[in-house]
Amino acid sequence: MSTATLTQTPGQSRYGKLALALRDRILQGEWAPGDMIPAESALAQSYGVALGTIRQALSLLVEDGVLQRRHGKGTFVTKGVDGASMMRFFRFRGVDDGSSETPQSRILSSRLRRATSQEASVFGLPPDAQVLHLERLRSLSGEPCLLETIVLPLPLFGKLAESDTEVWDDLLYPMYQQRCGIVIQKTQDSLSFSQLNATQAKRLKLAAAHPCVQVERQAFDMAGRCVELRTTRGDAFSFKYTTQLQ
Amino acid sequence: MSTATLTQTPGQSRYGKLALALRDRILQGEWAPGDMIPAESALAQSYGVALGTIRQALSLLVEDGVLQRRHGKGTFVTKGVDGASMMRFFRFRGVDDGSSETPQSRILSSRLRRATSQEASVFGLPPDAQVLHLERLRSLSGEPCLLETIVLPLPLFGKLAESDTEVWDDLLYPMYQQRCGIVIQKTQDSLSFSQLNATQAKRLKLAAAHPCVQVERQAFDMAGRCVELRTTRGDAFSFKYTTQLQ
DNA sequence: GAGTGGTCTAGACCACGAC
DNA sequence: TCGTGGTCTAGACCACTCT
Numbered sequence: 001m002s003t004a005t006l007t008q009t010p011g012q013s014r015y016g017k018l019a020l021a022l023r024d025r026i027l028q029g030e031w032a033p034g035d036m037i038p039a040e041s042a043l044a045q046s047y048g049v050a051l052g053t054i055r056q057a058l059s060l061l062v063e064d065g066v067l068q069r070r071h072g073k074g075t076f077v078t079k080g081v082d083g084a085s086m087m088r089f090f091r092f093r094g095v096d097d098g099s100s101e102t103p104q105s106r107i108l109s110s111r112l113r114r115a116t117s118q119e120a121s122v123f124g125l126p127p128d129a130q131v132l133h134l135e136r137l138r139s140l141s142g143e144p145c146l147l148e149t150i151v152l153p154l155p156l157f158g159k160l161a162e163s164d165t166e167v168w169d170d171l172l173y174p175m176y177q178q179r180c181g182i183v184i185q186k187t188q189d190s191l192s193f194s195q196l197n198a199t200q201a202k203r204l205k206l207a208a209a210h211p212c213v214q215v216e217r218q219a220f221d222m223a224g225r226c227v228e229l230r231t232t233r234g235d236a237f238s239f240k241y242t243t244q245l246q
Numbered sequence: 247m248s249t250a251t252l253t254q255t256p257g258q259s260r261y262g263k264l265a266l267a268l269r270d271r272i273l274q275g276e277w278a279p280g281d282m283i284p285a286e287s288a289l290a291q292s293y294g295v296a297l298g299t300i301r302q303a304l305s306l307l308v309e310d311g312v313l314q315r316r317h318g319k320g321t322f323v324t325k326g327v328d329g330a331s332m333m334r335f336f337r338f339r340g341v342d343d344g345s346s347e348t349p350q351s352r353i354l355s356s357r358l359r360r361a362t363s364q365e366a367s368v369f370g371l372p373p374d375a376q377v378l379h380l381e382r383l384r385s386l387s388g389e390p391c392l393l394e395t396i397v398l399p400l401p402l403f404g405k406l407a408e409s410d411t412e413v414w415d416d417l418l419y420p421m422y423q424q425r426c427g428i429v430i431q432k433t434q435d436s437l438s439f440s441q442l443n444a445t446q447a448k449r450l451k452l453a454a455a456h457p458c459v460q461v462e463r464q465a466f467d468m469a470g471r472c473v474e475l476r477t478t479r480g481d482a483f484s485f486k487y488t489t490q491l492q
Numbered sequence: 493g494a495g496t497g498g499t500c501t502a503g504a505c506c507a508c509g510a511c
Numbered sequence: 512t513c514g515t516g517g518t519c520t521a522g523a524c525c526a527c528t529c530t
Contacts, residue, residue, distance in 0.1 A: 013499065039515060050501045055516090065492040071516050072508030081492055187491045193439070193457060193482035211439060211457050211482070236439035236457070236482070243489065245433045246311040246327055259518065285496060296520045301497090317497050318527030499525070506518070 018047060018057035026066060026077055027223050033183050036074040037067070065185060066222065080183040080222075082171055086138075086232055089191065089215055091240040092145050103138035103145060105172075107165035108203070110134050112154065122218065122226050123153040130154040132161050137203055144204050145238070151229040156182060173219075176228075183222050190216045193236065200233060211236035264293060264303035272312060272323055273469050279429050282320040283313070311431060312468065326429040326468075328417055332384075332478055335437065335461055337486040338391050349384035349391060351418075353411035354449070356380050358400065368464065368472050369399040376400040378407050383449055390450050391484070397475040402428060419465075422473075429468050436462045439482065446479060457482035 022037075031037050038046070044054040058075060061067040068076050087103070115123065115131045123129070131151050138146040150172070154161065159179050169175045176182045194214045201208045212233045219228035268283075277283050284292070290300040304321060307313040314322050333349070361369065361377045369375070377397050384392040396418070400407065405425050415421045422428040440460045447454040458479045465474035 015499080036515095041515090051503090053500060056499085069516065070509090072510080072514085074515060078492075085491055185492065188488065189491070190486070190488045192487075193459065193485045213439065239439045240436070241438075242434065242436045245331055245435070246324075246431065261518080282496095287496090297522090299519060302518085315497065316528090318495085318529080320496060320528095493530090494528105496528075497526085499523100501521100501523080504518100504520080507516085509513100509515080511512085511514105 014049060015053050015056035015060065018049065018054060019060040021047075022057060023061060023064075023066060031077050033077050033079045033177070035077050037077065039074065078183075078185065080173060080177060080185055081187065082173055085187070086146065086215065086217075089189075089213065089241050090145070090234050090238045092140050092143075092238050101140060102170050103140050104142075105168065105170040106137045106139070107168060108135040108137055110161075110165050112161060115151075115153075119151055119153075119229060122229065124225065125153055125155075132157055134165075146232055146234045147200055147203050148233075149231045153227060156180060156227060182227055184219045184228070185222045186220045186224075188218045188220075191241070192216070194233070196233065204233070204235065206235060213239040260295060261299050261302035261306065264295065264300060265306040267293075268303060269307060269310075269312060277323050279323050279325045279423070281323050283323065285320065324429075324431065326419060326423060326431055327433065328419055331433070332392065332461065332463075335435075335459065335487050336391070336480050336484045338386050338389075338484050347386060348416050349386050350388075351414065351416040352383050352385070353414060354381040354383055356407075356411050358407060361397075361399075365397055365475060368475065370471065371399055371401075378403055380411075392478055392480045393446055393449050394479075395477045399473060402426060402473060428473055430465045430474070431468045432466045432470075434464045434466075437487070438462070440479070442479065450479070450481065452481060459485040 022043075025031070026037075037043070040051060040054055040058065043058075044051045047054065058067060058069070062069060066078055068078055070076065111133050112130050113133050115125055115127070115129045117127060119125075119131060120127050120129055123131075131154055134148075134150040134152070136148040136150060137144050138148065152160065157176075157180055160175075163179070173184045176184060192214050194212050195209045196204065196206060196212050198208045200212075201210055204210075204212075213236045215230075215232040215234075217228070217230040217232065218226050219230065221227045268289075271277070272283075283289070286297060286300055286304065289304075290297045293300065304313060304315070308315060312324055314324055316322065357379050358376050359379050361371055361373070361375045363373060365371075365377060366373050366375055369377075377400055380394075380396040380398070382394040382396060383390050384394065398406065403422075403426055406421075409425070419430045422430060438460050440458050441455045442450065442452060442458050444454045446458075447456055450456075450458075459482050461476075461478040461480075463474070463476040463478065464472050465476065467473045
């Protein structure tokens with residue numbers, strides 16, 4: 001499912017068309033992430049529609065995660081998700097009880113390589129395109145907890161490939177935005193169970209074949225393009241995730 | 247978190263109050279699950295409010311899962327979730343490729359016992375209350391795949407305790423509704439990793455200590471009361487779950 | 493054609509946040 | 512006090528579904 005399409009009424013109703021139009025103006029960069037867009041009354045006037053209509057259009061974009069409303073202040077372009085969200089799948093204890101602590105990050109390796117055919121397809125790149133391939137270890141209070149493999153399409157992340165990985169931030173998504181102008185807007189995570197191979201186990205200070213939970217993530221920018229592929233592995237015994245149905 | 251409260255604006259705005267009032271009428275049984283409620287225009291007139299206001303109230307209840315709108319037909323009370331939803335956490339292969347097949351169900355044991363203090367608290371029962379305790383095996387094409395422990399508060403499920411488990415349906419939730427008048431409206435599932443003990447492993451035809459994924463579910467009726475506690479275990483290698491963020 | 497929910501208008505007033 | 516989004520009204524007309 002592409003996230004480039006609005007979840008409802010793409011182009012039929014007037015508010016649907018308005019939502020698409022506003023969405024385009026945001027993607028074009030007319031308002032940066034964090035910016036306030038014009039007031040509802042101003043938008044209604046400039047588009048020549050009733051206030052209720054523009055409000056329905058904005059509601060679509062709020063549902064879509066592109067905009068956020070703040071009563072009394074205005075309507076703002078979403079800043080994007082922060083990279084700490086991987087922790088919602090795990091509960092590492094004995095480290096910090098309260099805990100919304102951000103894990104520290106260390107880049108173990110960084111190299112350029114040719115994209116696999118699957119990667120090229122997902123990124124929308126030609127088959128011989130290059131990608132940046134990273135290995136990353138995340139730790140809480142010095143204890144390794146998550147091991148990640150990250151693949152980034154090269155033309156977009158050229159500046160990262162040139163920079164020294166020693167000085168990278170603990171959170172990648174805000175760094176993507178600052179250094180490459182890429183805002184992560186949505187992620188899709190696929191969870192499955194696996195066992196660590198010898199190398200992975202060593203890095204996480206666990207035994208080989210130790211059970212692990214594997215999170216395969218696709219991250220999308222505001223235009224709905226996939227701009228990151230990531231596989232995260234963590235101790236299966238620390239896995240804890242809650243979800244609600246209806 | 248109790249699901250008895252609406253997700254937004256409980257009693258402040260007019261549409262908030264209307265939503266609560268309509269919700270009560272549904273819980274009181276004025277309209278049964280599957281029934282159509284009066285048209286928006288009729289409701290607006292009977293409550294003496296504008297059409298837009300009643301529409302906002304209905305929207306809250308739709309978000310809450312209590313009502314469903316069908317363009318051109320009417321607004322209907324939700325029928326509740328079907329029990330097959332546990333399969334969204336697992337992909338059992340080699341059995342049926344296309345597959346939205348409902349697993350067959352066999353009750354392995356059924357007995358009455360005193361509620362634990364935790365169960366009594368969750369169900370809102372006195373500490374010495376009785377519960378119905380079930381063990382259940384679910385199979386696809388004759389192959390066991392899920393093992394479940396189900397706990398039901400006795401006063402509500404008295405009729406089930408008396409009936410022969412041999413003739414129970416494959417899906418429990420529709421049966422709860424038919425025989426006990428209980429509609430499951432929401433579930434909350436908590437996933438974690440574990441290993442099978444000897445008994446569990448034998449029933450699932452797996453080795454002892456085989457890795458498993460454990461789903462701990464609380465199921466709520468329309469009034470937001472917890473009416474079922476369930477623990478489901480399945481082969482961790484069949485675990486597969488996908489989720490989206492923002 | 494009759495009845496339903498969905499869209500849209502052009503206003504009014506309220507509640508919140510910043511200055 | 513002013514500008515923002517949130518609530519509410521009293522209509523009109525459209526689109527879908529059934530008979």
